[in-house]
Amino acid sequence: INVPSPCRPQVTVLYFARSAELAGLRSESVCVPQRITSLQLWEEIVKIHPSAECIRISIVLAVPKSSFMLSTSVLKLKGYERKKKK
Amino acid sequence: INVPSPCRPQVTVLYFARSAELAGLRSESVCVPQRITSLQLWEEIVKIHPSAECIRISIVLAVPKSSFMLSTSVLKLKGYERKKKK
Amino acid sequence: MDEREDVPKDFIKLKSEKLSVDEVSELVISPCCGAVSLFIGTTRNNFEGKKVVRLEYEAYTSMAEMEIKKICRDVRQKWPSVRHIAMHHRLGVVPVTEASVMIAVSSPHRAESLEAVTYCINTLKAFVPIWKKEIYEDEYSWKENKECFWTNSEK
Amino acid sequence: MDEREDVPKDFIKLKSEKLSVDEVSELVISPCCGAVSLFIGTTRNNFEGKKVVRLEYEAYTSMAEMEIKKICRDVRQKWPSVRHIAMHHRLGVVPVTEASVMIAVSSPHRAESLEAVTYCINTLKAFVPIWKKEIYEDEYSWKENKECFWTNSEK
Numbered sequence: 001i002n003v004p005s006p007c008r009p010q011v012t013v014l015y016f017a018r019s020a021e022l023a024g025l026r027s028e029s030v031c032v033p034q035r036i037t038s039l040q041l042w043e044e045i046v047k048i049h050p051s052a053e054c055i056r057i058s059i060v061l062a063v064p065k066s067s068f069m070l071s072t073s074v075l076k077l078k079g080y081e082r083k084k085k086k
Numbered sequence: 087i088n089v090p091s092p093c094r095p096q097v098t099v100l101y102f103a104r105s106a107e108l109a110g111l112r113s114e115s116v117c118v119p120q121r122i123t124s125l126q127l128w129e130e131i132v133k134i135h136p137s138a139e140c141i142r143i144s145i146v147l148a149v150p151k152s153s154f155m156l157s158t159s160v161l162k163l164k165g166y167e168r169k170k171k172k
Numbered sequence: 173m174d175e176r177e178d179v180p181k182d183f184i185k186l187k188s189e190k191l192s193v194d195e196v197s198e199l200v201i202s203p204c205c206g207a208v209s210l211f212i213g214t215t216r217n218n219f220e221g222k223k224v225v226r227l228e229y230e231a232y233t234s235m236a237e238m239e240i241k242k243i244c245r246d247v248r249q250k251w252p253s254v255r256h257i258a259m260h261h262r263l264g265v266v267p268v269t270e271a272s273v274m275i276a277v278s279s280p281h282r283a284e285s286l287e288a289v290t291y292c293i294n295t296l297k298a299f300v301p302i303w304k305k306e307i308y309e310d311e312y313s314w315k316e317n318k319e320c321f322w323t324n325s326e327k
Numbered sequence: 328m329d330e331r332e333d334v335p336k337d338f339i340k341l342k343s344e345k346l347s348v349d350e351v352s353e354l355v356i357s358p359c360c361g362a363v364s365l366f367i368g369t370t371r372n373n374f375e376g377k378k379v380v381r382l383e384y385e386a387y388t389s390m391a392e393m394e395i396k397k398i399c400r401d402v403r404q405k406w407p408s409v410r411h412i413a414m415h416h417r418l419g420v421v422p423v424t425e426a427s428v429m430i431a432v433s434s435p436h437r438a439e440s441l442e443a444v445t446y447c448i449n450t451l452k453a454f455v456p457i458w459k460k461e462i463y464e465d466e467y468s469w470k471e472n473k474e475c476f477w478t479n480s481e482k
Contacts, residue, residue, distance in 0.1 A: 209366050214363060
């Protein structure tokens with residue numbers, strides 16, 4: 001996770017298969033709050049790509065070395081947290 | 087099964103693996119009574135090849151289209167019977 | 173080849189070129205093994221009555237390789253006598269009758285490699301992030317590996 | 328290839344030449360099948376702590392072919408969706424790491440071919456009259472397929 005400014009962390013969203021066709025791209029960076037559920041992240045993505053609303057499948061939220069399904073559990077942005085603590 | 091004379095039918099005995107090594111050949115014809123158990127046939131074979139006594143395995147008694155394990159059940163020499171009936 | 177040097181190896185590859193059953197079987201053959209079990213997944217010409225023209229595969233490559241490595245680790249826990257494992261997956265266009273996946277597993281005796289290869293393909297189909305575009309005569313549809321959602325890949 | 332022409336076939340061969348996994352897999356691949364499962368039996372370099380130099384196979388060929396055909400018939404009864412079956416067995420000398428037997432089975436979906444190939448090798452090992460001479464460094468021993476006795480092959 002790259003932290004560009006002192007503000008908010010970014011996550012890289014990767015699109016595959018049908019979602020890549022709908023989003024028209026294969027990856028992008030999205031600014032997110034420090035604590036966010038994957039469902040909230042999904043809502044952010046739908047704001048950017050309204051056509052993606054019809055599918056949730058074949059989207060992988062990629063945080064370095066781990067990935068998450070869409071859920072209401074909080075994404076732990078470890079990389080960001082580690083950086084902040086230093 | 088070939089019936090040579092009006093007397094007794096012959097069976098072809100095939101030897102494989104260790105039994106072929108002990109018998110020193112791979113097949114031979116043995117004259118047998120019209121009704122014989124495979125165990126009796128085995129005893130006939132041991133008379134001819136005493137060294138074979140130590141193994142019973144890897145001997146197949148081949149009657150056309152069927153084969154028999156060593157047992158006390160009577161071998162039905164169908165081929166011969168059919169020929170006799172004609 | 174000395175048996176002591178023939179340490180267990182995993183051969184994992186995702187590639188766009190044709191897969192070779194000769195290659196994957198050669199990779200896993202070992203002098204201390206009497207058994208190699210293989211599975212080949214090929215493109216079928218039909219799906220639910222529709223004529224399939226070809227398939228196209230797309231993978232989240234780094235994640236897919238990580239998941240396949242995990243499958244190999246699981247296999248070695250479940251069947252410790254398994255020697256080598258090869259899992260090759262083709263990406264891009266795969267015409268009818270050509271292979272999209274080849275899995276080969278060697279073991280001293282046959283039961284282990286037979287069970288392991290079944291486990292490998294079932295688990296790959298369930299968990300590895302590879303998508304399949306099924307192209308029919310006048311439409312297409314995307315398929316994902318059915319159980320392919322992750323809460324956390326550190327599972 | 329038209330699916331209707333791709334009628335189920337059994338490919339049975341006993342031969343002294345090297346077996347080819349490319350050949351057996353090509354034999355069974357079918358446009359209406361998504362799965363090919365294979366088993367390869369290879370010569371292992373050891374048996375109960377003894378070093379094995381090579382194996383030599385001997386068959387009662389006509390009976391072995393008949394028994395293998397019977398296995399194919401059983402497979403088609405148990406797994407009617409199985410398309411093609413290839414069972415190749417090598418005879419004579421088979422050096423360490425080379426294959427003595429190769430079995431390939433195709434089916435539309437994977438479960439059937441995986442189960443069928445396991446059945447094929449287990450049944451071949453149990454019932455087909457093929458003997459194996461295990462040659463160690465300074466002795467040898469004959470092995471038979473364990474349950475290989477017949478009351479009547481018409482079973």
